[in-house]
Amino acid sequence: MRSDSVGFSPLGPAEQQALGTYHTYFNAFDSVVNILAHPEEPEYLQDMLQVLGQASASGMTGLYLNEGQRKARLVAAWRRPDCRLLQYTPEPFLHLDYDQYALLADTLAVGMVLNKSLLELPLAEQMLLAQVGVRQLLCIPLLQRGEMFGFLAFLNDDERHQRDSVELRLLSMLANHVAQALVRARLESEALANQQRLRALVGATQDMVFELDVQGVVRQVWSGHPALPAAEQLLNRPMAAVLPYELANELIRALPAIMAGQASRQFNCYLPQQEVSLLVRIQPVGETHERQAVVLLQDVTVLMQDAARKRTMLDTLNLLEEAIVDLLPSGILVEATAAWANLRAIESREVAAELGRPLTTWVHPEDATALQALMSQQLKSLEPASLRFRLLRSDGDFIWVELRLIAHRGPEGRITALRGVLRDVTVAHINEQNITQMALYDGLTRLPNRILLDDEIHRAIDEAARLQHKVALGFIDLDHFKQINDAFGHKTGDELLITLAHRLQGALPEGGLLARWGGDEFVALIPELHDQRQLAVIAENLRLAARQGILINGVETQPTISLGFAIYPDNAESGEELLSAADHTMYHAKHAGRNSVCFYSDIVHLKALGREHVAIQSRLSSAIQHSGLQVFYQPIVNTRSGEVMAVEALARWQDDKSGWISPELFIPMAEKVGLIQELSEQIMLQAFAKLRDWREAGLSQRLMVNISRSQLYLPTFVPQMVERLAQFKLRPSDIIIEITEGIALTDYARQMRHLRQLANAGFVLAIDDFGTGYSSLSQLHEMPANMLKVDVSFSQRLHTEEGRRVMQAIAQMAQGLQLDLVIEGVENIETVRFLQGMGVHYMQGFYFSQPVPPGVAELWMRLGMQART
Structure with a gap:
């Protein structure tokens, strides 16, 4: 080995692991860059997440993008096939609400990485992750100009996979690149969409759009018009050389001001050779040194022709007495013929000033609701409708007008206006009112x-x-x-x-x-x-x-x-x-x-029995003839001693078909058909026989019987009564004869003669229903009566101050005339106590007893009613 050679020491485990991490993530970076460069691929986001998931050894990776300021949506995800995370993604994972997960939201919002195990997280995040089995969570924010617009999520099903700072830094670098790629893709998509919208907008219109430079040269043409040169004839040529003279002349005059930065301009231009009417708009675009002018040519030939026809039609309609009006669907008057001035009593020049106001402005307040309802109805109807209402004139008077209204619809069927005809119908309306007045x-x-x-x-x-x-x-x-x-x-x-x-x-x-x-x-x-x-x-x-x-x-x-x-x-x-x-x-x-x-x-x-009235009347006649009526008795009580002073005999009828029939029905029925005397005869015979039995049993109470008008009129009534009592071994003093106040006052002189005959014979006389016949004090003083029975209507009013005062006056009057007083209709102990306090002690009513059969009445007469007094 050469002495100048450099020696390398072998790498330790930590350095080898770091080198492996760098190598893994650099390869991943290359793959992610390549994938994000082709956003047109349908699965490019899932592919990108797969690369990130495999590089980071994650069980699942997900891309979340914000929706609004406080929510995020899972737009793409990748899951390792062999991981233990739940395959089905629950709804809370699909749409995250930042407000529910404070730690996640706050960490990502400031651009920080959230790297926690499950138990290190707050309860809300724990409950969310536990749904799919996550034990380790890593979230890296995606930022654009410092603002978080989403995040990458790395999920693991165990806590053993811990990421060091090197790996987190590399993952953050990848996340930053992903964020830039997503922002760039979004901007490019929006730009492409805008271009497509512009092309679609310009291509969809029948108008012509082109662009001029400061010298008036046509630089771009987006669409054409049949009456003007084609795009290839216009491009890069002066407009004066290629456009019709009328149009070019107007554009040359307007171009300097537009290029100087003044506001857009609009004008109408008619091309006589082509017979075309154009609406021209010219608009500056760009900076001062690069300013251009965009020209929009809109063909308004049809509109101008329609306007001309409309003017001609209006001139014709102005000859009519009826006013033609055009209203917006909201009821605003937008156009009216000259006859409107006649209806409103204004000058023709004043009609324009009234346009733009609701038609209800001049309608009588009582008719405005009906007119509003008619207009609302016409917005849903295809048929015309009419309404008559009062229209205000300028002099303050109202005239009657008739409006015939129909909805005007555009080609697509949408209602664009309401059109109506108004005519003065004041004279006809007044005539109709007069006819109606006479008829109704x-x-x-x-x-x-x-x-x-x-x-x-x-x-x-x-x-x-x-x-x-x-x-x-x-x-x-x-x-x-x-x-x-x-x-x-x-x-x-x-x-x-x-x-x-x-x-x-x-x-x-x-x-x-x-x-x-x-x-x-x-x-x-x-x-x-x-x-x-x-x-x-x-x-x-x-x-x-x-x-x-x-x-x-x-x-x-x-x-x-x-x-x-x-x-x-x-x-x-x-x-x-x-x-x-x-x-x-x-x-x-x-x-x-x-x-x-x-x-x-x-x-x-x-009338309660209705159709059965005649049948019941027939059965009543049979019951009277065959002694089918019964006698019930109601006691009159002396409340000082509790003894029964007398019993009143009352007719009762139990019909075989209808059951118990009210005496309020069958007694007037008997009077009407002339059976009342026979009915009274039968009741008295039964009552006298029972009174004889009571006398033989040692009872001394008197019997009270009612006498009808027809009986009292009979000349033989008094001697017959005396004779019949003698047959039963009874005396007139055993009987109290009740005569209603109304009967006693009818033919007063004649009745007085009969009453004196009864009194002279020894009968006790009682004036029944006292207070309902309007008798005078002088009449009461002259009557040979011994007793007054006060009508039930007075006892029923004792709960009022006025009723108590009237009863007190009656009691004082009876005492002054030395007449016994019996109060009918006593139904409660309060009434008993009040009457006793006034010195009244003879009472009759349901509080003591209802009308009862003779056996029960005998029991009351023997035992008395001390418990009820």
């Missing part, structure tokens, strides 16, 4: 007549059925109107009807309708009723409105009305049934004494 409104009161009322009733019922609310209908009759007509004449009667109509209409709530039915009858319609209490208030307001004083021939009078109300769907299922129910109820109110309000629900028992 009453000529005297101007209220809706039957025809219009019928439509409104059906409309209200349809809406009520749809929205689940109620409709009220009331018949109103003016009391004693015939007497006013006969006494003062029809003219005065008409004036009274007009005044009354005005007052009744004012008493209705908003939305209510008042119609004249005919003569002195009116109908009130309440289309939205919430509850019966609301209707009671409305009815009372109507009654009080009618009661206001009216001067008739200098004399003030206070007319009264009778009202009957029915409710849909409670009382009727149709408009016809509702009218019938209200009419029937009104007549019931009139027969009840006039100046009153009646509700169908209060008299529904009279």
Whole structure:
């Protein structure tokens, strides 16, 4: 060996490992560079990741690119076939949310490498990596001008593979190259796309685009026009030599200003030889020393021809009285013919100033919504539609116009405008209103007549059925109107009807309708009723409105009305049934004494059986003839002692087919068909027989029986009663005869004679339903009555202050007249205590007992009712 030769010591393990790492990554670098140089290859990113994964001995490599500022998407991945990482990539790996992984996001955002084992990571990152079995994670950011736009991920399924600083530095170098290649590929792709868009844009248009230099030489041509020279004839030639004179002349004049940097310019140019109209735009491009001018030639020949035809058409339309208007889909007026000035009462020169404003600007506020709805409808329809509305004139008046509107669509079917014809229909509208007024409104009161009322009733019922609310209908009759007509004449009667109509209409709530039915009858319609209490208030307001004083021939009078109300769907299922129910109820109110309000629900028992009415009436007659009625008894209690003072005999009927029939139905039915005397006879015979049994058993209570009007009128009624009692070994003093206040006051002188006969015979007389017949103190003082039975309606009002005051007044009056007082309808202990406090001790009602069979009544009479007092 030569003495001057240099000796080399062998490499140690660390140096050999480092040299091997460099060798591996330099080979990988060459491969990555080669792969990234061909981004057009479909799998180039996966190929690049495979090289990186094999060089770094990773189980899986992935490329993430940012989407927005806080998310990243896995755009490519490679997995070593023999690794233990999960083959299926879960959704959280596909789309990373940086906000969920703080350590990963913060490390990469500052351009640092994240190299951690699983247990060194925060819980969120641990849970993410554990899904696929990752035990070692390496993430290297991809940067562009210091900003991270993605990262490379290297995943391993064990922690034994540790990377030293040399390997991390080499991987970072590779990542930097990958980042530059990706940025470059993206920029090149965007540039290529922009070029393609420009070519597509210019090639898609029928216009011509070319570029001029400062000397006016054509330097580039992007597209041509049939009426102008081809591109090869234009390139690198002065425009004055190749373009038509008219066009070249205008461009020569505009070019100096454009080259000086002034704004773009636009002008129209007509080429007479070619019969072409051009819209020319010239725009400067480039820096001052390299400035060029781009010229765009747009063929507007068809547009100019259309405009000329349109002007001709407008000149023709201006001869018409109807105004033709063009509106944008939003309703903005963009064009109108001269007739618009006539409608608006303005000068022709003022029409232009009104363009650009919404058509609703001149529409009456009450009609604007309907017009807006019509325009919206036409945007969806192919058929024309019409609307009549009020248009404001410049003098402040409104005229009625009719608009016939249709949508105008472009060639592609899209609506571009709304076109309409407006004509003045004021005279026709007024005539139609007059005809409608005569057809649908009453000529005297101007209220809706039957025809219009019928439509409104059906409309209200349809809406009520749809929205689940109620409709009220009331018949109103003016009391004693015939007497006013006969006494003062029809003219005065008409004036009274007009005044009354005005007052009744004012008493209705908003939305209510008042119609004249005919003569002195009116109908009130309440289309939205919430509850019966609301209707009671409305009815009372109507009654009080009618009661206001009216001067008739200098004399003030206070007319009264009778009202009957029915409710849909409670009382009727149709408009016809509702009218019938209200009419029937009104007549019931009139027969009840006039100046009153009646509700169908209060008299529904009279019609409850409907079609079975006749059949029940027939069975009632049979029951009376064959003694099929029963007598129940209700006690009258002395609350001081708890003893039963008397029992009232009450008729009860259990029908074989319909079961128990209410006495409120069969007793009026018996009166109507003339069976009431036979019914009363049967009840008294049963009651007298039972009273005889009670007397023989040692009971001393009196029997209280009701007497009808027809019985009291019979001349032989008193002697027959005395004789019949004698047959049962009873005395008149054993019987309390109840006569309703209304019967006692009818034909007062005649009834007084009969009442005295009963009193002289020894009967105890009780005035029943006291408070409902309007008797005077003088009449009560003259009646030979021993007892007053106060109507149940008064006890039911004792929960009010007014009701308590009325009851106290009745009690004081009875004490002053030395009459026993029986209060009916007592249903609770509070009523008992209140009445006892006023000194009233005879009471009757469900609190003590309902009407009961004779056996139960006998038990009460024997034991008393101390527990209930």
